[in-house]
Amino acid sequence: MIINVHAGHSLKCRGASGLLDEVNEDRAVKNRVIELLRANGHTVYDCTDDVGKTQNANLRNIVRKCNDHKVDLDVSIHLNAGGGTGTEVYIYSDSSKAKDEATRIAEKISNALGIRNRCVKTSTKLYVLKKTKSPALLVECCFVDNAIDKVKWNADKCAKAIVEGILNKSVNEHPTPKPQSNTSNALGTYMITASDLKVRTGPGMKYRVKTHNELTKDAKAHDYDRDGCINYGTRVTVSKFDGDWAKIPSGWVAKRCLKKV
The missing domain is CATH 3.40.630.40 (Zn-dependent exopeptidases)
Structure with a gap:
């Protein structure tokens, strides 16, 4: 459901x-x-x-x-x-x-x-x-x-x-959480530090935006924001994040919605 x-x-x-x-x-x-x-x-x-x-x-x-x-x-x-x-x-x-x-x-x-x-x-x-x-x-x-x-x-x-x-059925009071997959085709909300968004492509200051797989391949911890999206990333101080993206200080983290293709 x-x-x-x-x-x-x-x-x-x-x-x-x-x-x-x-x-x-x-x-x-x-x-x-x-x-x-x-x-x-x-x-x-x-x-x-x-x-x-x-x-x-x-x-x-x-x-x-x-x-x-x-x-x-x-x-x-x-x-x-x-x-x-x-x-x-x-x-x-x-x-x-x-x-x-x-x-x-x-x-x-x-x-x-x-x-x-x-x-x-x-x-x-x-x-x-x-x-x-x-x-x-x-x-x-x-x-x-x-x-x-x-x-x-x-x-x-x-x-x-x-x-x-x-x-309409009995449920276990302490169920084992079902594992979340990083390969979902659904649009996900990924919480990533700003420095993670780009990767250097050559000498000087040439960068490109990382791919979906590059951004999420090491994701282990996850939680949900208030809209039910999964937040990936372990570098963010969780104690400072209450699920409301609007309250996050500018420059602290970046929110990117990426669709796996």
């Missing part, structure tokens, strides 16, 4: 808080969901927005990222508030192609955490469900302001339940 996943709200326009903090917890769930889906062989795009300063800006950013990809499913991860208890999953209408996944996710989270199953609900007002082009669902994992939900909360268990609901 090809799947969009994002955590709700942003670091600058935070969601609900109480006994749990929605932004912190939904990102923990989101990260684990993506990890498990990828480890089980599926393509996942992280469409989370961390920079939107208002609710409207945050929602527009998320939907724009989601609609940049043609996927089988859009998954929005939230935590609820308002004094209730349990988990529920929203879809746009009863005819949504995401209804089966939503039903399974609600049941599996309820069972995994031991909290009430509030089942699947429909809403034509939720922006993400209304504006995304692919089948979409929005998970309200539990209530941040309910003591029972707080005590039973476990982000890893919740993430595993979501993945099993999507895939």
Whole structure:
């Protein structure tokens, strides 16, 4: 499958808080969901927005990222508030192609955490469900302001339940990651130091741009940027890179999109 996943709200326009903090917890769930889906062989795009300063800006950013990809499913991860208890999953209408996944996710989270199953609900007002082009669902994992939900909360268990609901099968909690190939025909995002881009061809200052194979033949470590592309290269200080290319200082690294032929 090809799947969009994002955590709700942003670091600058935070969601609900109480006994749990929605932004912190939904990102923990989101990260684990993506990890498990990828480890089980599926393509996942992280469409989370961390920079939107208002609710409207945050929602527009998320939907724009989601609609940049043609996927089988859009998954929005939230935590609820308002004094209730349990988990529920929203879809746009009863005819949504995401209804089966939503039903399974609600049941599996309820069972995994031991909290009430509030089942699947429909809403034509939720922006993400209304504006995304692919089948979409929005998970309200539990209530941040309910003591029972707080005590039973476990982000890893919740993430595993979501993945099993999507895939309709049990998954290994600690799967062996599938090896990534450097010979993919897909367009990849390769993270390479600027000095790696050229090779001297003769005396003086004559250079040429390295080929795709030359740039990636020694790639060993890899990670994903926020658009789901693989970042290759071990010379970059990973602790300084948070996945947002726009924040990288000018001249520090170069981003090249190269298609293998």
